[in-house]
Amino acid sequence: MKHYLDITAIDHVQSWIDQALQLKVDPFQFESLGKKRTLCMLFFNPSLRTRLSTQKAAMNLGMQVMVMNFGSEGWQLEFEDGSIMDAGKAEHIKEAAAVVSQYCDILAIRAFASLTDREQDEAELVLNSFKKYATVPIVNMESATAHPLQALADAITITEFKKVERPKVVLSWAPHPKALPHAVANSFVKMMQLQNVNLVITHPEGYELDPAITKDMSVEYDQQNAFKDADFVYVKNWSSYKNYGKVLSKDKNWMITQQKMQLTNNGKLMHCLPVRRNMVIEDAVLDSDNSIVIEQANNRTFAAQLVLKKLLGRYE
Numbered sequence: 001m002k003h004y005l006d007i008t009a010i011d012h013v014q015s016w017i018d019q020a021l022q023l024k025v026d027p028f029q030f031e032s033l034g035k036k037r038t039l040c041m042l043f044f045n046p047s048l049r050t051r052l053s054t055q056k057a058a059m060n061l062g063m064q065v066m067v068m069n070f071g072s073e074g075w076q077l078e079f080e081d082g083s084i085m086d087a088g089k090a091e092h093i094k095e096a097a098a099v100v101s102q103y104c105d106i107l108a109i110r111a112f113a114s115l116t117d118r119e120q121d122e123a124e125l126v127l128n129s130f131k132k133y134a135t136v137p138i139v140n141m142e143s144a145t146a147h148p149l150q151a152l153a154d155a156i157t158i159t160e161f162k163k164v165e166r167p168k169v170v171l172s173w174a175p176h177p178k179a180l181p182h183a184v185a186n187s188f189v190k191m192m193q194l195q196n197v198n199l200v201i202t203h204p205e206g207y208e209l210d211p212a213i214t215k216d217m218s219v220e221y222d223q224q225n226a227f228k229d230a231d232f233v234y235v236k237n238w239s240s241y242k243n244y245g246k247v248l249s250k251d252k253n254w255m256i257t258q259q260k261m262q263l264t265n266n267g268k269l270m271h272c273l274p275v276r277r278n279m280v281i282e283d284a285v286l287d288s289d290n291s292i293v294i295e296q297a298n299n300r301t302f303a304a305q306l307v308l309k310k311l312l313g314r315y316e
């Protein structure tokens with residue numbers, strides 16, 4: 001594996017999940033692997049879990065870690081080839097990526113979707129430009145269209161908590177006051193398509209995800225029908241894909257409530273976090289024993305650790 005940009009980098013998902021669970025049992029079993037190696041993390045957007053879990057993962061492997069809030073502290077980057085840089089952008093991606101590559105052995109990047117320019121977002125301008133001009137492996141810490149570290153942690157969590165061979169997993173849209181990207185939902189759908197699960201997607205009309213990702217999956221527009229007998233309810237808001245980046249509904253009737261969870265098969269509640277309480281999910285659900293959001297966030301460390309371990313393999 002040269003980079004970890006999307007879950008397509010995973011050659012055998014079940015084997016990866018097993019390996020991540022082994023790392024969880026003994027996080028320090030490869031504590032010398034990353035000795036004298038440096039991870040550099042560049043954040044164009046805020047983070048709690050991704051930042052700390054990836055740093056912890058690197059430290060578990062004995063790596064040094066550098067973190068930069070590029071969005072607020074770095075020079076504004078120019079991505080266009082041949083541009084005359086006479087306005088606000090002080091540094092070209094060609095120099096930035098090449099220079100950073102000299103300071104680290106693995107480069108991790110978070111750069112969200114603009115939600116204003118679908119073509120540019122789908123081209124993954126920031127991530128792919130770093131990939132083009134950097135000379136070290138790149139890890140996607142959530143890009144415009146994908147959050148593969150989250151999806152790997154999600155798959156690990158479902159494996160840990162499932163009680164039946166083929167669980168029913170519901171991906172439910174829930175209301176949110178702001179326009180959010182599709183990255184988490186995209187990667188979750190892709191990951192579930194690789195798992196032995198019965199995946200059901202539910203959302204209001206107009207919130208259909210990229211059909212290139214959902215493929216021939218049908219949508220259950222009745223949320224309560226979708227929840228019936230679910231083993232897992234994965235909650236996420238996203239903005240419209242068709243009416244790109246627009247908030248079409250803030251309908252509180254789509255909020256996840258205890259009443260809806262009672263329709264499930266004693267289902268577990270998942271969310272990538274952060275979550276707005278009593279807007280997306282009501283307190284009673286998040287505070288219930290069926291919520292596994294904290295365990296899910298814990299698995300971010302072992303997902304990241306496995307990815308870093310595999311990328312460090314090139315230096316052995």
Ligand code: CP
Nearest residue numbers: 047048049050272273
């Ligand atoms: N789920 C997730 O990526 O969390 P952060 O945005 O806090 O990193």
